[in-house]
Amino acid sequence: xxxxxxxxxxxxADGGQIVFDTNDNMPHIIGVGTYNVTVDFPDNPGxxxxxxxxACGGTQQEYQCTWxxxxxxxxxxxxxxxxxxxxxxxxxxFGGYLNCRPVTTCNWxxxxxxxxxxxxxxxxxxxxxxxxxxxTYYAQNYPAYDWExxxxxxxxxxxxxxxxxxVNAVAARTSGDGACTMPxxxxxxxxxxxxxxxxxxxxxxxxxxxxxxxxxxxxxxILHAKSSSSAWWxxxxxxxxxxxxxxxxxxxxxxxxxxxxx
Amino acid sequence: xATVLHITPARVIASNGKFDSNYRxxxxxxxxxxxxxxxxxxxxANGGLRYGGPAGDRYDDSNYNGSWTAPAGIGxxx
Numbered sequence: 001x002x003x004x005x006x007x008x009x010x011x012x013a014d015g016g017q018i019v020f021d022t023n024d025n026m027p028h029i030i031g032v033g034t035y036n037v038t039v040d041f042p043d044n045p046g047x048x049x050x051x052x053x054x055a056c057g058g059t060q061q062e063y064q065c066t067w068x069x070x071x072x073x074x075x076x077x078x079x080x081x082x083x084x085x086x087x088x089x090x091x092x093x094f095g096g097y098l099n100c101r102p103v104t105t106c107n108w109x110x111x112x113x114x115x116x117x118x119x120x121x122x123x124x125x126x127x128x129x130x131x132x133x134x135x136t137y138y139a140q141n142y143p144a145y146d147w148e149x150x151x152x153x154x155x156x157x158x159x160x161x162x163x164x165x166x167v168n169a170v171a172a173r174t175s176g177d178g179a180c181t182m183p184x185x186x187x188x189x190x191x192x193x194x195x196x197x198x199x200x201x202x203x204x205x206x207x208x209x210x211x212x213x214x215x216x217x218x219x220x221x222i223l224h225a226k227s228s229s230s231a232w233w234x235x236x237x238x239x240x241x242x243x244x245x246x247x248x249x250x251x252x253x254x255x256x257x258x259x260x261x262x
Numbered sequence: 263x264a265t266v267l268h269i270t271p272a273r274v275i276a277s278n279g280k281f282d283s284n285y286r287x288x289x290x291x292x293x294x295x296x297x298x299x300x301x302x303x304x305x306x307a308n309g310g311l312r313y314g315g316p317a318g319d320r321y322d323d324s325n326y327n328g329s330w331t332a333p334a335g336i337g338x339x340x
Contacts, residue, residue, distance in 0.1 A: 001270075001271055001272050001273060001274065001283060003269060003274050003283075012274055012283045014283060019283060019286065019287065019340075020281075020283060020287050021289070024289035024290060024291070025289065025290035026287060026288060026289050026290070027288050027290075027298065027338070144308065144309070146306075146307065163298070163300065163336060164298045164299065164300050164336065191299055192299040192301070192302060192303030192304070192316075193302045193303040193304035193305075194304075195304065195311065198311075205323070205324055205325055206309050206310050206311060206323045206324075206325060207309045208309050209306040209309060209310065209311045209323075210306065211302075211304045211305070211306055211311070213301070213302040213303070213304065215299075215300065215301040215302060216300070217301075224302060226305070226306050227306065228306035228307050228308060228309050228310070229309045230308045230309035230310070230325055259298075261290050261336060
């Protein structure tokens with residue numbers, strides 16, 4: 001161990017390795033501040049219910065009657081009256097000879113004559129038939145939507161811009177019920193960025209992410225919030241779904257330790 | 263009584279232990295062992311997350327399609 005103090009430098013070496021050196025830039029805290037901020041993540045403004053109607057999405061049985069020209073083969077009988085004559089020979093024995101002479105007899109004769117004929121006629125035919133039934137399907141539609149906001153929540157003393165900030169935060173939610181990944185009501189480190197909300201698709205891929213970041217920029221302390229969701233349609237169903245509300249409001253208390261290296 | 267300055271061949275203690283050569287003080291270094299983040303460490307786009315560490319390390323969700331890169335951190339060692 002060696003301690004070397006000169007006019008403009010103090011350093012300590014341990015086994016040949018310098019463990020402290022005033023020539024090095026070392027982190028130190030130049031100020032501490034507490035900030036209360038509200039982050040208002042908006043709902044997706046383009047969301048909506050979409051629908052389409054399939055003209056034959058289903059079938060049903062209906063009792064229907066129609067007029068039809070139906071033909072059938074029928075045995076049709078008619079009565080015919082004809083004047084008919086018949087000739088018979090009348091024979092008589094006369095003088096040992098048989099003497100025959102024709103005798104014609106005429107009469108009106110009625111007869112019933114039947115035959116198969118095609119008979120057509122209009123008839124009302126009724127029965128149950130399968131008919132199309134229109135069905136309307138509905139789905140939720142969330143178009144891709146990105147939103148971000150950057151606000152100055154504090155300023156550092158002029159000439160003393162921070163190199164870094166160490167932030168502890170406690171968050172409360174005053175609106176929204178999406179899946180929050182912050183430990184609401186408990187202090188947690190928020191140096192850099194933190195994921196605030198995370199929602200997944202059915203297959204596990206991310207669908208919506210929201211983050212909050214706190215960092216120094218020049219003489220200012222910046223709070224940046226960003227939300228991003230990709231386009232998503234739900235499955236179509238016959239029942240109109242309810243749209244989810246992704247509006248979330250968080251109130252954060254930030255305990256900020258402002259640091260410099262020189 | 264408080265130790266104002268205590269120097270032995272193996273150890274230097276000053277200001278009642280606020281400085282102690284047994285501690286490993288953090289220093290900015292061009293050969294860093296770790297980094298201080300100086301800005302955002304995450305971005306989101308297309309519903310996906312990109313984690314960008316101050317050392318240039320990166321993790322993307324499969325659907326991330328942004329182009330953000332994390333600001334370089336301050337490299338440090340002890």
